[in-house]
Amino acid sequence: MNEKISIKEIAAMTNVSVATVSRVINNNGRFSEDTRRKVLKAIEDTGYKQNKMAVGLRINKSNMIGILVPDITNEFYSAIVKKCEQSLSELGYSCIVCNTDRSPIKENKYLKRLSEHMVDGLIIISTNSSNEFLKLNIPMVFIDRNPNLESKIIVQSDHYNGACTATNYLINTGFSPYMITTKTRATATQERVRGFIDTLNENNVENNNRILKLNLTSNEFLHKSVETKAFLQKIKNKKIGIFAINDNIAYLVLQLAKELNLNIPQDISIIGFDDAPISKIATPQISSIRQNTDEIATQAARLISERLDNPNIKISQTKIIPTDLVLRETTI
Amino acid sequence: MNEKISIKEIAAMTNVSVATVSRVINNNGRFSEDTRRKVLKAIEDTGYKQNKMAVGLRINKSNMIGILVPDITNEFYSAIVKKCEQSLSELGYSCIVCNTDRSPIKENKYLKRLSEHMVDGLIIISTNSSNEFLKLNIPMVFIDRNPNLESKIIVQSDHYNGACTATNYLINTGFSPYMITTKTRATATQERVRGFIDTLNENNVENNNRILKLNLTSNEFLHKSVETKAFLQKIKNKKIGIFAINDNIAYLVLQLAKELNLNIPQDISIIGFDDAPISKIATPQISSIRQNTDEIATQAARLISERLDNPNIKISQTKIIPTDLVLRETTI
DNA sequence: CTGAAAGCGCTAACAC
DNA sequence: GTGTTAGCGCTTTCAG
Numbered sequence: 001m002n003e004k005i006s007i008k009e010i011a012a013m014t015n016v017s018v019a020t021v022s023r024v025i026n027n028n029g030r031f032s033e034d035t036r037r038k039v040l041k042a043i044e045d046t047g048y049k050q051n052k053m054a055v056g057l058r059i060n061k062s063n064m065i066g067i068l069v070p071d072i073t074n075e076f077y078s079a080i081v082k083k084c085e086q087s088l089s090e091l092g093y094s095c096i097v098c099n100t101d102r103s104p105i106k107e108n109k110y111l112k113r114l115s116e117h118m119v120d121g122l123i124i125i126s127t128n129s130s131n132e133f134l135k136l137n138i139p140m141v142f143i144d145r146n147p148n149l150e151s152k153i154i155v156q157s158d159h160y161n162g163a164c165t166a167t168n169y170l171i172n173t174g175f176s177p178y179m180i181t182t183k184t185r186a187t188a189t190q191e192r193v194r195g196f197i198d199t200l201n202e203n204n205v206e207n208n209n210r211i212l213k214l215n216l217t218s219n220e221f222l223h224k225s226v227e228t229k230a231f232l233q234k235i236k237n238k239k240i241g242i243f244a245i246n247d248n249i250a251y252l253v254l255q256l257a258k259e260l261n262l263n264i265p266q267d268i269s270i271i272g273f274d275d276a277p278i279s280k281i282a283t284p285q286i287s288s289i290r291q292n293t294d295e296i297a298t299q300a301a302r303l304i305s306e307r308l309d310n311p312n313i314k315i316s317q318t319k320i321i322p323t324d325l326v327l328r329e330t331t332i
Numbered sequence: 333m334n335e336k337i338s339i340k341e342i343a344a345m346t347n348v349s350v351a352t353v354s355r356v357i358n359n360n361g362r363f364s365e366d367t368r369r370k371v372l373k374a375i376e377d378t379g380y381k382q383n384k385m386a387v388g389l390r391i392n393k394s395n396m397i398g399i400l401v402p403d404i405t406n407e408f409y410s411a412i413v414k415k416c417e418q419s420l421s422e423l424g425y426s427c428i429v430c431n432t433d434r435s436p437i438k439e440n441k442y443l444k445r446l447s448e449h450m451v452d453g454l455i456i457i458s459t460n461s462s463n464e465f466l467k468l469n470i471p472m473v474f475i476d477r478n479p480n481l482e483s484k485i486i487v488q489s490d491h492y493n494g495a496c497t498a499t500n501y502l503i504n505t506g507f508s509p510y511m512i513t514t515k516t517r518a519t520a521t522q523e524r525v526r527g528f529i530d531t532l533n534e535n536n537v538e539n540n541n542r543i544l545k546l547n548l549t550s551n552e553f554l555h556k557s558v559e560t561k562a563f564l565q566k567i568k569n570k571k572i573g574i575f576a577i578n579d580n581i582a583y584l585v586l587q588l589a590k591e592l593n594l595n596i597p598q599d600i601s602i603i604g605f606d607d608a609p610i611s612k613i614a615t616p617q618i619s620s621i622r623q624n625t626d627e628i629a630t631q632a633a634r635l636i637s638e639r640l641d642n643p644n645i646k647i648s649q650t651k652i653i654p655t656d657l658v659l660r661e662t663t664i
Numbered sequence: 665c666t667g668a669a670a671g672c673g674c675t676a677a678c679a680c
Numbered sequence: 681g682t683g684t685t686a687g688c689g690c691t692t693t694c695a696g
Contacts, residue, residue, distance in 0.1 A: 004392075006673055017683045022675055029676090030681055047467055052448045053388045054673035057688050060336075062385060064428070064449070072417075073410045082404050082431050089430070089442075094449060096396070097429045098421070099414050110421075116384045117396070117426060135379055251613070281583070283615040338689055349667045354691055361692090362665055386689035389672050668695085679684080 005046045013046070014038045025050060056118060065304065066114035067097045068107060068124045075276050076293060077125060080143065083297030084123055091305050093120070100127060108132040121304045128185060139307035141300045144188045153307065154318040155300045159188050162289040162323035163195025166243045166271040169325060171203050173332045175241025175269045180212045180228060180249050189245060192273065196243055214249070229256050232268075236260055240268050247272035247279045250286045254330065270330040284329030295321045337378045345378070346370045357382060388450060397636065398446035399429045400439060400456045407608050408625060409457060412475065415629030416455055423637050425452070432459060440464040453636045460517060471639035473632045476520045485639065486650040487632045491520050494621040494655035495527025498575045498603040501657060503535050505664045507573025507601045512544045512560060512581050521577060524605065528575055546581070561588050564600075568592055572600050579604035579611045582618045586662065602662040616661030627653045 007025075011018045016035055023029040024039045031039075042048070056062040065088055069077045085095045096119060098110040107130035114122065121139040124147075133140060133147070141153040170177045179196045181189060193211065200207050212231045232240075232253070244250035250272030254264070262268045264284055272279055275290035299319050307313065339357075343350045348367055355361040356371045363371075374380070388394040397420055401409045417427045428451060430442040439462035446454065453471040456479075465472060465479070473485040502509045511528045513521060525543065532539050544563045564572075564585070576582035582604030586596070594600045596616055604611055607622035631651045639645065 004673095008673075018674080019676080019684080020682055023682085026675080032681060035681080049444065049448050051389070051450060051673050053385045053394060053450050054688090055675075056385045057383070057389055057672090057690090058674045058676085060688075072404060072414050073407070075405070075407075078405050078410050085404075085429065085431055094428045094430075094445060096426045097417065098426075099417055112381065113426060116381050118383060118385050278609070278613050281610050281613045336689095340689075350690080351668080351692080352666060354689095355666090358691080364665060367665085383689050386672090387691075389674090389688090390690045390692085392672075666696085668693105670691105670693085672690090674688090675686105677684105677686090680682085 005048050006051070007048075010039060010042045010046065010048055013042045060118075062118040062120055063093050064117060064119045065093045065095050066110070066117070066119040066122045067095050068100055068110060068114075068122065068127075069097060070100055070102045070125065070127050072097065072099055076274055076291065079293035080125060080297045080300075083294050084301050087298055087301035088305070091301070093305075100130075102127050104128075104130040111136065121308055123300050123304060126186065126188070139304050139311070141304045141307075143296060143300055144186070146187055151314045151316050153303050153316070155296055155303065156188070156318075156320060157291045157296065158320045158323050159191035160195040160198075162273065162291075162325075163192040163243065164199045165323070165325050166273070166289050167196050167199035168203070169331065170241030170243060170269055170271065171199070171205065173241070173269060174239060176235070176238045177205060177241045177243060178210050178212070178231075178235065179243045179245070180214065180231070180253060181245035182214050182216055182249070192245060216249075224256070225252060228252060229259070232256055232260060232262075236262060236267070242268065242270045244270065244272045247274050247276040247286060247288055250288065250330070251278050251282050254282055254284075254286060265329065265331050269332060271325070275326050279326075279328065287328045287331040288326050289323050290326050291323055292321050337380050338383065339380075342371060342374045342378065342380055345374045392450075394450040394452055395425050396449060396451045397425045397427050398442070398449070398451040398454045399427050400432055400442060400446075400454065400459075401429060402432055402434045402457065402459050404429065404431055408606055408623065411625035412457060412629045412632075415626050416633050419630055419633035420637070423633070425637075432462075434459050436461040436463075443468065453640055455632055455636060458518065458520070471636050471643070473636045473639075475628060475632055476518070478519055483646045483648050485635050485648070487628055487635065488520070488650075488652060489623040489628065490652045490655050491523035492527040492530075494605065494623075494657075495524040495575065496531045497655070497657050498605070498621050499528050499531035500535070501663065502573030502575060502601055502603065503531070503537065505573070505601060506571060508567075508570045509537060509573045509575060510542050510544070510563075510567065511575045511577070512546065512563070512585060513577035514546050514548055514581070524577060548581075556587070557584055560584060561591070564588055564592060564594075568594060568599070574600065574602045576602065576604045579606050579608040579618060579620055582620065582662070583610050583614050586614055586616075586618060597662050597664050601664060603657070607658050611658075611660065619660045619663040620658050621655050622658050623655055624653050 007018050007021050010021045020031055021039055023031050024036050067081055069081050072078050088095055100107045111132035115136055123141050125143040126145055144156045167177050242253050244253055250270050253270050257264055257268050272286050272288040275288045279286035279288040339350050339353050343353045352363055353371055355363050356368050399413055401413050404410050420427055432439045443464035447468055455473050457475045458477055476488045499509050574585050576585055582602050585602055589596055589600050604618050604620040607620045611618035611620045
């Protein structure tokens with residue numbers, strides 16, 4: 001039964017032209033109340049569904065948005081993608097989501113595919129070094145990434161101030177501040193490091209070996225790190241405050257601190273970043289700088305839909321979303 | 333520059349017809365090596381991209397798959413979606429993912445939209461009671477759900493045997509088995525309960541108030557539950573073994589057990605379900621029945637692509653994916 | 665080996 | 681208020 005019933009059949013059934021059917025479907029142009037009812041009834045009866053590929057081809061708009069995300073399995077990213085999808089869905093857009101695994105090659109492949117699918121816009125989360133988007137001429141918003149583009153829309157957390165807040169808190173509660181981070185050129189990371197260093201300077205704390213750069217990739221975060229243990233061991237007699245680049249690292253530090261028989265938060269104070277689930281689950285619970293994923297996603301969706309409605313405007317925009325410190329049990 | 337260059341322009345540039353261009357793009361039909369080179373070069377030079385909406389309209393295939401998922405923020409679902417997306421992507425399909433929030437209304441809306449987008453197939457994860465898919469006549473695979481359909485493809489974990497394994501383990505290590513579950517009609521839950529009860533019977537354990545059904549929804553799992561505490565209090569003098577319907581509940585039990593000063597795993601033994609991250613993060617680490625999300629996703633992708641390649645075959649299929657018990661610190 | 669032409673389902677002038 | 685028609689970009693007969 002359900003076989004491909006089109007506007008043409010509806011037209012035939014109701015003795016009007018396809019144009020009229022189109023008019024009532026889109027509620028656009030004029031038609032009598034009578035034909036409206038007739039057409040709507042036929043649509044109802046037959047279960048007719050508009051073919052968006054045909055519409056898209058005709059009006060040159062797919063109502064689809066591509067989302068490039070490193071890994072949807074990561075709580076931070078999945079929260080953003082979910083909220084983006086929800087906001088966009090309310091505006092009539094469907095989302096094609098692509099896990100790039102942080103691979104520039106994959107990113108470029110996806111970008112090509114998405115543009116073939118005629119997505120109306122793109123939300124690109126993090127990662128660097130892909131370049132296929134340079135060839136694209138559609139609205140794009142970048143989350144946590146500053147592309148080398150003339151006109152660009154960027155949404156990101158206030159990583160810098162988040163780091164400052166964390167570092168200041170450690171200092172103000174009497175701890176000697178250290179930072180543990182990963183080796184990456186992600187702007188988010190760089191900003192956090194910059195915030196840490198600036199805060200050190202502002203408080204006249206000398207910066208001798210206060211930053212440990214780990215070689216971990218995100219999946220290994222929960223593993224033991226000899227490097228980190230050695231680092232902690234070296235400084236354990238001071239009252240140390242660790243600012244970790246993310247909650248996984250904070251958790252790692254927490255485990256090692258236990259192994260080293262340090263009292264938390266008397267001997268060692270720990271602040272992570274992201275306010276990920278792990279920070280609430282760990283024992284003791286980890287204090288963390290919260291990123292407002294809902295707000296990031298909402299703004300990203302809003303900005304792209306604005307640009308979609310107004311393709312001629314081409315100004316750059318950057319939206320910084322505030323972060324805040326969530327105090328739990330690893331700090332005083 | 334980048335403005336909508338189509339097959340027609342390529343044809344003009346290379347002095348061949350659009351038909352020939354189409355032939356070399358799809359490597360289909362015959363053409364000389366010379367024209368092939370010419371066309372490919374023009375494509376390269378211009379950055380031409382095939383318009384999949386036009387192709388789709390013509391050949392009646394969108395190369396898009398819709399994925400309905402309750403909540404991509406949940407680790408179990410996100411793992412499945414990620415792997416599905418990856419497998420499908422390798423086969424040339426793009427995925428439109430939709431978070432249904434377990435709302436039948438949303439599900440139906442999404443289903444309608446997806447069918448308008450002309451998705452070639454659907455992967456539907458969990459949840460019940462939507463019905464819009466009944467009107468659809470495209471391949472669908474259901475994960476953890478048994479729809480009321482004549483012909484259907486189902487992929488699911490072996491919830492029943494997982495529950496049996498957990499329960500048997502508790503009994504064999506000398507604990508009196510209890511189950512804590514939630515009020516839902518999800519088949520996954522029902523199967524686990526059935527496994528628990530059957531194992532009780534097989535071991536001649538009487539079933540008096542051994543099952544506690546909680547009214548929690550997944551977001552509240554980490555909160556305290558007075559109900560659960562009361563339940564534990566009542567049975568705390570026996571050596572109790574708790575089989576929790578999922579790892580969040582297991583975590584809840586763990587917290588309460590600590591509050592009640594029960595020794596883990598001497599006084600109380602706990603086994604969760606899903607092998608979610610929380611089970612590894614908690615202290616002590618929680619034993620759990622692992623669901624093989626990779627395998628679930630791989631099979632789902634395989635089955636749907638098979639059906640896509642062979643739309644005439646219409647037999648029902650059910651694929652049960654084995655689960656296994658991961659022992660950690662909450663069991664002996 | 666290649667071209668002409670029809671047509672996928674739809675919208676938007678343009679007529680009446 | 682409604683119909684006719686062109687055409688979006690592409691594939692696929694059918695001729696040659």
